[in-house]
Amino acid sequence: MTSFTRRAAGKTLAALALAGAFGAAAPAVAQEREFRVGYQKSGALILLKGKGTLEEKLKPLGVRVKWAEFQFGPPMLEALNAGAIDFATTGESPPIFAQLASPNFAYVAYDPDSSKSEALLVQGDSPITTIAGLKGKTVAVAKGSNSHYFLVKALEKGGLSYSDVKVAYLAPADARAALQNRSVDAWSVWDPYYAAAEAAGARALTDGQGLVRNYQFFLSDKRFVEKNADILRVTFEELKKVEDWVLKEPKTAAAELAPIVGIPAPILEKAILRQGFGLKPVTKEIAAEQQKIADTFLELKLLPKPINVADAIVEVTP
Known part of the structure; x- marks a missing residue:
């Protein structure tokens, strides 16, 4: 390259840099972002997925939504902590263990009391008619799920301790089969599995x-929240809309969403009616209630060391 060519090239690069500094360069193409959402066959997120509005609202921000289904909470939060998803929802217990595993774990919002949406079930013709009747029996539960803590409190209600029963840690699909073939005597579970089991003849003890709140928490990673608050604000707006809709028109919502989410309409409607809706930021009071759950698991030696729930509360600011 001649000295003239080098000088010309240098001037061209300088001009391009100066033009870029003053906005005269060709507009840069915004890099597409991916929003990876974990969901279960329960709660508001599966309803939002079925409605399909989140994708439409995030598209102008250059955001593509990717959905990932999980059978229950703990595996979903393992994926969140591993960086495989960005956003998730579970009941009360899974966040306790997830926070222990990651300092970046974050509570970002919650839905209110859904205590009617989980139950301790037996077969319809089971001779067991009281919680006390479970002494020495085998009870299935998904380890670390919201129904794990509920089982502890339900046993207390019946005058039993956690050690008074044999606990079989089973995922929901396996637990339902175990209850049906009578390899377990009872099953602690949440909707829509609860509603489906009822439809198949199971009975709730x-x-x-009066035992648990069973709040539904919306969860993320502190680093994701810091960089993507705009995505979360849009998501919360759409969640509120779909929650308002299902509260006002549960039967219509169940009929419309049933084929999309893969749950029969009568079961989905029952689950909707037992679900608490009304998205809110997580308060100190809610964090204190979560702390009680963490302390209970610590006492039972299900949690290896203490955690401070308040450390994981993150506010999504404008």
Whole structure:
């Protein structure tokens, strides 16, 4: 390259840099972002997925939504902590273990009391008619799920301790089969599995009313929240809309969403009616209630060391 060519090239690069600094360069193409959402066959997120509005609202921000289904909470939060998803929702217990595993774990919002949406079930023709009758029996539960803590509280209601029963840690699909073939005597579970089991003839010894709150938490990673608050604000707006809709028109919502989410309409409607809706930021009071759950698991030696739930509360600011 001649000295003239080098000088010309240098001037061209300088001009391009100067033009870029003053906005005269060709507009840059915004890099597409991916929003990876974990969901279960329960709660508001599966309803939002079925409605399909989140994709439409995030598209102008250059955001593509990717959905990932999980059978229950703990595996979903393992994926969140591993960086495989960005956003998730579970009941009360899974976040306790997830926070222990990651300092970046974050609570970002919650839905209110859904205590009616989990139950301790037996077969319809089971001779067991009281919680006390479970002493020495085998109870299935998904380890670390919201129904794990509910089981602890339900046993207390019946005058039993956690060690008074044999606990079989099973995922929902396996637990349902175990209850049906009578390899377990009872099953602690949440909707829509609860509603589906009822439809198949199972009987509830108790639900969660008066025992647990069963809040539904919306969860993320502190680093994701810091960089993508705009995505979360749009997501919350759409969640509120779909929650308002299902509250006002549960039968219509169940009929419309049933084929999309893969749950029969009568079962989905029952689950919707037992679900608490009304998205809110997580308060100190809610964090204190979560702390009680963490302390209970610590006492039972299900949690290896203490955690401070308040450390994981993150506010999504404008």
